[in-house]
Amino acid sequence: MTQSLLVVDDEPQFLRTLSTNLRGAGYAVETAETVKAALSAAKAGHFDAVVLDLILPDGNGTDVCAGLRAWSDVPIVVVSAVGEEQEKVDALDAGADDYVVKPFPLAELLARLRAVLRRAAPSSEALLVVTAALTASSVPFMPADVTRTAVAWGKFQSKWPGVSEPSCRLAVSKAAVVPVTFTIAVDVAGTVKLN
8 A cells, every 4th residue: 555645845846856756756645835734634634654844934844743743643754954953852842753954865765754654553463444344264363253352453543534434443462352442243154243
C-alpha cells in the first residue's frame, strides 16, 4: 500500500520539487502552504507522515506540530532553513519527530522518513482489517475451537482517523488478548466474524 504524506511549505518551487521527488520515491503526496491549510488537510485526510517547514505565512510550523499533537500521533519531519539550535529544540518539543536543515540531500530526507514511518508502524502483532468474513486459516494463531475472543488495539481512532463501522482495524496479540469493546467470534465452521 502506498504511504501518504502531507508536505507543508510556502515556497512554491521547493514544494513542487520536493513533491515531485517524493512521488518519484513512491509516496502519495498532498500539499499545503499555510498553517490553516495544513491543519485542515490533516483533519480531512489520513497521512502516514507530515513533512513540514517552520516558516509559514500565517504562523509557525511549531503551531502545526502542536495542533496535530492535540489529536494525532502522525510522524512529523521538519524541513527548514532555520538551523539554530533553539528553533530545532522548540520544534521537537512541539511534537516534531525529526528535523532536517535546508538544503539537504534528498537521500537523507528519504532515510529519515523511512525511519519515522518504521517507528510509527504497528508492532509485529497481527493487524486485521475486518471488512468481510475471514477464515481461521487467515488467523493461524487463533484456534478454530475458540468461540469468542476479545481483542484490543490502543488508540486506533487516532492512528486511523476516519475508520468507521463496519470496517474496524483490530490487533490480535499472539501472546494474550485483552477484553474491550470489539470481539471476534470463530464459529464451528472456522469463519471469523466481528461482533
